[in-house]
Amino acid sequence: MTRIGIITCANCTQDANCAAVVCLADLRKRRGFFERYPKDEPLNLVGFISCAGCPTAAAPEKILRRVKAIADFKVHALHLSYCMTAVCPFVHKYEEVIREKFPNLEIVLGTHQPNRSKEEFRRGVKELLCQTLAPPQTMADMIRGNIKTPQE
Ligand code: SF4
Ligand code: SF4
Numbered sequence: 091m092t093r094i095g096i097i098t099c100a101n102c103t104q105d106a107n108c109a110a111v112v113c114l115a116d117l118r119k120r121r122g123f124f125e126r127y128p129k130d131e132p133l134n135l136v137g138f139i140s141c142a143g144c145p146t147a148a149a150p151e152k153i154l155r156r157v158k159a160i161a162d163f164k165v166h167a168l169h170l171s172y173c174m175t176a177v178c179p180f181v182h183k184y185e186e187v188i189r190e191k192f193p194n195l196e197i198v199l200g201t202h203q204p205n206r207s208k209e210e211f212r213r214g215v216k217e218l219l220c221q222t223l224a225p226p227q228t229m230a231d232m233i234r235g236n237i238k239t240p241q242e
Contacts, residue, residue: 091132095160096201097153098171099178100140106218108229110138113171113201122203123169136163145180150187157188157195167196175199176208177215205233 096117102108116122120129127133137160142152157168168188174181185197204211214232221227231237 091134092127092167093134093136093163093165094167094169095137095139095157095163095165096135096169096171097156097160097174098138098140099173100143101177101219102171102173102215102229103140104143106215106229106232108173108233110171111230112205112233113169116202122172123198123200126198136160136165141174141178141184149180149183153184154187154191157192161192161195165195167198168192169198169201171201172204173211173215176204176211 094117096110096113098108098110098113103110114135117124117133117135120127120133124133139156139159142156145152160168170181170185174184178184181199185199188195189197206214214237217237218227218229218232227237
């Protein structure tokens with residue numbers, strides 16, 4: 091059995107209200123970045139947490155505290171969510187400090203399979219975060235293709 095954890099982007103899960111349904115669907119179906127595990131090997135999702143928000147000077151400490159909340163529970167692999175890999179300018183720095191602090195934890199850069207290019211995804215997230223609509227659209231609208239991603 092492989093014990094895994096997932097850490098997501100707070101902009102997407104908290105500000106854009108993503109309930110991580112696509113991450114979880116692909117985990118169940120062994121698609122995207124979960125395809126790497128043998129089909130007959132049970133996957134145990136031990137924990138799921140968002141990052142602590144966009145950083146200040148305390149960024150490494152903040153992300154490491156979030157990771158520790160999962161890593162303390164005998165996790166073999168930590169997936170950084172697809173949204174983190176697509177929108178986060180700090181993702182590689184985070185990867186570096188996590189690897190240094192938790193050398194036995196396998197870091198996987200991604201979760202669900204991309205359903206659009208990272209550039210389109212970034213534009214969509216920007217639209218969700220900067221919108222003035224009331225009620226605001228959410229990540230669920232973007233997943234269902236109900237919002238337009240503006241061309242820049
Ligand atoms: S990777 Fe996709 S489904 Fe998962 S939390 Fe981020 S936006 Fe939501
Ligand atoms: S962009 Fe990066 S630091 Fe900011 S909320 Fe998303 S994952 Fe966290």
